[in-house]
Amino acid sequence: MNVSLKEIQAIDVHAHPYLANTEPYTPEEFVRKLSLSVIPNQIPPHYKRVKKQPFPGSNMWVQILIQRLAKKFSCEPTLESVVKERNIRAIDFRKYTRDLFSDAKLSGVIADFGYPQPLLSKEDYADLCGARIWEIHRIEPVMVQLSQDCQNFAEFREKYRANLAGALKQDGIVGLKSIIAYRSGLEIAPKDEKLAADEYEKFKENSYAKAKKLRDYCLHVAMEECTKSDKVMHIHTGIGDGEVVLQKASPSFLIDMLRDEKYENTKVHLVHGGYPWIEEAAFIVSILPNVYMDLSLQNPFSGHGVKRILSQVFEFAPFDKVMYGSDAFTVPEMNWIGVHLFKECFEDVLNSWIDSDYMDSETAQAIGEMVLYRNFENVYRKHL
Ligand SMILES: [Zn+2]
Incomplete structure (x- = not known):
């Protein structure tokens, strides 16, 4: 028998509150929200980014979040698709937040x-x-x-x-x-x-x-x-x-x-x-x-x-x-x-x-x- 923690409740002993935000985020705004300030303030104007190339400054955890959210939303695992899907759901921000909390137990x-x-x-x-x-x-x-x-x-x-x-x-x-x-x-x-x-x-x-x-x-x-x-x-x-x-x-x-x-x-x-x-x-x-x-x-x-x-x-x-x-x-x-x-x-x-x-x-x-x-x-x- 293996360990399974999926159904186990979690108590988070350190996190911060935030306000409901029903305004849609651009992909860039969303990725900045995720950052412990690793995202550069100014993306160079001629910065070239091909499809699937991670957003400048985004690191492994941002990548994992995009991949997991894409799975949850059944969408393409790109920043743009994931942000589009979350914006639709986040119009009812309270419901969206409560769903995420209860999904994670x-x-x-x-x-x-x-x-x-x-x-x-x-x-x-x-x-x-x-x-x-x-x-x-x-x-x-x-x-x-x-x-x-x-x-x-x-x-x-x-x-x-x-x-x-x-x-x-x-x-x-x-x-x-x-x-x-x-x-x-x-x-x-x-x-x-x-x-x-x-x-x-x-x-x-x-x-x-x-x-x-x-x-x-x-x-x-x-x-x-x-x-x-x-x-x-x-x-x-x-x-x-x-x-x-x-x-x-x-x-x-x-x-x-x-x-x-x-x-x-x-x-x-x-x-x-x-x-x-x-x-x-x-x-x-x-x-x-x-x-x-x-x-x-x-x-x-x-x-x-x-x-x-x-x-x-x-x-x-x-x-x-x-x-x-x-x-x-x-x-x-x-x-x-x-x-x-x-x-x-x-x-x-x-x-x-x-x-x-x-x-x-x-x-x-x-x-x-x-x-x-x-x-x-x-x-x-x-x-x-
Ligand atoms: Zn803290």
């Missing part, structure tokens, strides 16, 4: 409403996709807003902590999130209020300022509040869009903070599993009992790489420490292909483990289900 999402800004409505997004939505509360927009409202660091410090504590009391908010990897990197210094205060004016003037000591301080406060409320601290790790501080984005930089005794009981969720440093993340979750990782972003954006990643991450990561994710952020096709590609790749990997006699098929099936939704339930159970 995608029943719930932890949504990061920190992107896009300004904030979208949770109710609207839940209604659009028909799945359960939980939220995380991003700390950076809070820091920026309060730096505008507060005259001095003492006031900022009080209001910042109160904001986080207040958010964590709300039902449906499962934790906090930091994108410090986009601002000053993951090498977090010990908490130091005096040094943080010294950088307050600089941050007040420019919310994009590195202000590392202040940012490190704010992350510590967020960790403390998550500990108190027993909710989960999400930390962006690894690559992201073009702004990330790549030199300091490996999850290994977090190790000193994560190993600190005072955070022994703090639940931490390494968003994007540190890709491409997934082996570091896998090792970290293997040694620290309350640290978890997801496979969002690398799935589906590494395309065929998802299969390699699944094999590699379980070289060290315990089976109960890894969760499904997509980082879908613009169109529901991303949520849809995320689940399908992941299930397809994981089935291959799990079946190869059965073939190698590492486990029987029931065990392999159970592992598949753990990563798709059971681990999520165990980590977040208290707050569902």
Whole structure:
């Protein structure tokens, strides 16, 4: 007997909301929606593209999406045909989105409403996709807003902590999130209020300022509040869009903070599993009992790489420490292909483990289900 994940529900532990869009996309607009900014802004005017030649800048995952959507729509596997077909269906955007979610058996999402800004409505997004939505509360927009409202660091410090504590009391908010990897990197210094205060004016003037000591301080406060409320601290790790501080984005930089005794009981969720440093993340979750990782972003954006990643991450990561994710952020096709590609790749990997006699098929099936939704339930159970 082989593993089959097709009928198994998936919970996506990291994705973003988007608005309904019933306007048709041109093929170029559609492919830009799929991009983590690899598509050039300006296609050279004399760029020659023959039939079937991939659109400039599109990579393997875009190719896989076109191929799979063509199969679903029974049309030619070209960008132009697929976009034409999806535009017809997307006129009723709510129905189209709900169909894609239910086809993928995608029943719930932890949504990061920190992107896009300004904030979208949770109710609207839940209604659009028909799945359960939980939220995380991003700390950076809070820091920026309060730096505008507060005259001095003492006031900022009080209001910042109160904001986080207040958010964590709300039902449906499962934790906090930091994108410090986009601002000053993951090498977090010990908490130091005096040094943080010294950088307050600089941050007040420019919310994009590195202000590392202040940012490190704010992350510590967020960790403390998550500990108190027993909710989960999400930390962006690894690559992201073009702004990330790549030199300091490996999850290994977090190790000193994560190993600190005072955070022994703090639940931490390494968003994007540190890709491409997934082996570091896998090792970290293997040694620290309350640290978890997801496979969002690398799935589906590494395309065929998802299969390699699944094999590699379980070289060290315990089976109960890894969760499904997509980082879908613009169109529901991303949520849809995320689940399908992941299930397809994981089935291959799990079946190869059965073939190698590492486990029987029931065990392999159970592992598949753990990563798709059971681990999520165990980590977040208290707050569902
Ligand atoms: Zn994201």
